[in-house]
Amino acid sequence: MNVTQISAFVENKPGHIAGVLKVLADNNINIITLTVADTADFGVLRMILDKPELAKAKLSENSITCSVTDVLAIEIDDTPGALLKALEAFSNLELNIEYMYAFTQKIHDNAVMIFRFEDIEKAKKALVEKGCRIIRNIDIIGEDK
């Protein structure tokens, strides 16, 4: 049920993110969601893509430093305070979140958040026990293409 995230290293300079996107476009890879974390000099582009393996191979081929990370996509009620409640629940379970970002589409009428936990297996186990709805990769990117 892990979701595959591709992260790419980009310098904070005009055109550098575009360079990554061009590789994806040229290879007909669709971006399902994307977020950028940046510092003064560089940023990390985090992406959920429909063809992660192909993306990794093509980005590397184009000398773009990238990595594959497993993250969890979790359904959160689309109501005020729901995310806060979820975070409090994670905190009670002692699950450290490295970062998180929102998913653009709703699933089952709920909002979806992507979480990068310090320990994904521990998080998964605790969340399943708690009855959280974790979205499978396949629900996001569709059947293997």
Added chain:
Amino acid sequence: MFNSEIETMSESKMKELQLERLKWSIRHAYDNVPHYRKTFDDAGFNPDQFKTLDDMRRVPFLTKQDMRDAYPYGLFAVPLSKVVRVHASSGTTGNATVVGYTKNDVEVFSEVVARSLACYGVTENDIVQNAYGYGLFTGGLGAHYGAEKIGAITVPISGGNTPRQIMIMKDFGSTVLCSTPSYALNIADYIESNMPDFDMSSLKLKIAVMGAEPWTEEMRQQIEKRLNVDAFDIYGLSEVIGPGVSAECTEKSGLHVFEDHFYVEIIDPDTGEILPEGSEGEIVYTSLTKEAFPTIRYRSKDITRLYHDSCRCGRTLVKMDKVTGRTDDMLIIRGVNVFPSQIESVLMQEEGTEPHYQIIVDRKGTMDEIEVMVEVNEKVFSDEIKVLDSLAKSLAHRVKSTLGITAKIKLVEPKSIPRSEGKAVRVIDNRKK
């Protein structure tokens, strides 16, 4: 050993040979090159006064600037009809330097490269893939003639086109690679990032002949590990002849100077005084046999030392330390002397970082600022900013604790630091001179 008579000659016999050849070379330069005649006369030195090796101190130096001023043929000592080849330095600062060779000079050049290859264990049974650039640069043709002289199959592929280099290496069964150390790492990079299924054992490569740019022990370890070879230093300067002035032996500790053709001295770069054997300083070269382009007391600006150490390889030739710094490259950052190679060593101590770096020096107000750009590869990359931040901090900390200077470490994308098949530009100094 390619020439065991010379390479195992006793020190005293070598000195006799050198004295005899020096007398000829100094006289040859004086008689045939106006520049030498003028500088010798101005210094009150006449070649007839040259009686012992001690008299070397009286001979004026030749500088890079003298060579530039003589562009293109001003320092040639034979009629152009006797010159069969020229090479030229890239001339990154000011004019290029043009050097010439007679037939006999080409023969000497081939011989010293052949001796170097023999030092590493190359024989006529080897297949030498020569990835030095062919052209005005001495590396390409120099290695080519040397490899042919030894009788090896010589593959004149020249530099660049990495996928093709790898294909040829595999298909031809190349056993020796000649290239710059940064290009050898480029090849390793390419295989590691683009050919995940490539089987390194399908290559027959065993020896890497690395030259044309200063490189460190840490870089040697990387090349050896990643390409599964023994990597050896070949050293030379186009002004003196090209590669093959000196070469490492299989001991990998110091380079034997082919001192029957090149007389070497170590001087204090500030005073010009000759320093005793074993001292570190600037190495100065005098050609002993060159006809077309004699170089008398050429100040190389390379920092090293000379010593004799009954080498286990059996060679008695004087040794020099691997050159890792040049007086030219030396940066003075807030009063601290720093060689780019020292920064390279620091970077390579960090697991996963590669020797692709560039140092940018600037002055903000009265303060020198130094920024080191380091390429981020997949071994050190993380999707977490804090991991990347701590890599930069840890590198800055190492620079500070090893060199005593504060440097900003800037992480950059792979391949954003220009590399060449020739020489990597390690330093950009934006301070007003």
